[in-house]
Amino acid sequence: MKVAAAAYPLDWLDSWSQFEDKLAAWVADAAGQGADLLVFPEYGAMELATLDGAEAAGDLEQSMWSVADRLEAADAVHLRLAAEYGVHILAGSGPARSEDPAITRPVNRARLITPEGAIGIQDKQILVPYERDPMNMAGGGPLRLFDTSLGKIGVLICYDSEFPLLGHALAEADILLVPSATEARHGYARVRIGAMARALENQCVAVMSSIIGRAEWNDAVDTSTGRGGVFGPPDRGFPDTGVLAEGAFDVPAWTCAEFDPALVSGVRAGGAVRNRSHWVEQSGRDHAPEQVCLNGM
Numbered sequence: 001m002k003v004a005a006a007a008y009p010l011d012w013l014d015s016w017s018q019f020e021d022k023l024a025a026w027v028a029d030a031a032g033q034g035a036d037l038l039v040f041p042e043y044g045a046m047e048l049a050t051l052d053g054a055e056a057a058g059d060l061e062q063s064m065w066s067v068a069d070r071l072e073a074a075d076a077v078h079l080r081l082a083a084e085y086g087v088h089i090l091a092g093s094g095p096a097r098s099e100d101p102a103i104t105r106p107v108n109r110a111r112l113i114t115p116e117g118a119i120g121i122q123d124k125q126i127l128v129p130y131e132r133d134p135m136n137m138a139g140g141g142p143l144r145l146f147d148t149s150l151g152k153i154g155v156l157i158c159y160d161s162e163f164p165l166l167g168h169a170l171a172e173a174d175i176l177l178v179p180s181a182t183e184a185r186h187g188y189a190r191v192r193i194g195a196m197a198r199a200l201e202n203q204c205v206a207v208m209s210s211i212i213g214r215a216e217w218n219d220a221v222d223t224s225t226g227r228g229g230v231f232g233p234p235d236r237g238f239p240d241t242g243v244l245a246e247g248a249f250d251v252p253a254w255t256c257a258e259f260d261p262a263l264v265s266g267v268r269a270g271g272a273v274r275n276r277s278h279w280v281e282q283s284g285r286d287h288a289p290e291q292v293c294l295n296g297m
Contacts (some may be wrong), residue, residue: 004035005228009213031085041209042181044092064095107140122155161194228255237263
């Protein structure tokens with residue numbers, strides 16, 4: 001299997017056809033490199049707000065609803081391209097309307113699109129401070145595990161990858177997708193570490209994508225840094241570092257890595273360690289530390 005992680009710049013769009021052409025070029029590029037699974041980043045859909053003009057794109061509240069209004073049409077483009085090239089695509093996440101009538105604020109939603117025409121949605125679970133205020137977004141629906149022709153796939157959107165229990169809830173996933181949007185290198189590093197830690201704990205492959213560059217028309221995504229990366233457990237059949245591939249910082253491109261899916265089941269059953277299967281041993285222990293005074297000894 002070959003996976004492709006995007007380092008994706010947001011562009012100002014003057015027409016819908018410009019969006020279609022851009023997306024088609026990116027998908028064709030990855031498919032031309034033999035990719036089976038394409039991962040676009042968190043907030044990759046924010047550029048759709050520019051189609052409503054500068055005032056809407058520049059207003060935080062308006063921009064979120066502008067994106068939400070266009071996600072269904074954007075998904076139709078992804079569906080067409082997924083079928084045309086025979087690939088699975090994680091579409092860039094963006095603000096979306098929740099199906100839950102109790103949730104009236106936008107959620108941050110990624111969509112996994114298959115070449116057979118299915119769409120699986122995954123909402124961000126834990127919001128960063130900026131998403132809480134001033135964006136006033138809502139935490140979305142539950143974590144989902146997608147059973148696909150490529151294997152079982154889970155999605156942890158950016159900050160979600162930094163929480164081990166969310167990762168462990170997706171312990172059956174063969175592949176974890178980590179779409180991200182980070183303003184600074186330290187933010188990128190946190191998500192990268194989270195993606196690598198989840199690959200270690202779950203003994204699976206994690207695919208991290210990033211938005212990059214300047215989008216001065218919107219405060220939520222005005223500056224972004226990152227790169228694509230593909231990580232696995234540092235165990236038999238995988239690189240000693242756990243890094244299958246990493247791109248260059250802030251260069252628009254796909255980062256691709258090829259691996260045998262059997263490696264995942266192989267390390268789970270017979271790796272040098274058994275992180276995933278040993279996780280349950282933690283739950284049977286009392287983790288409240290004993291207080292031991294060494295002062296003055």
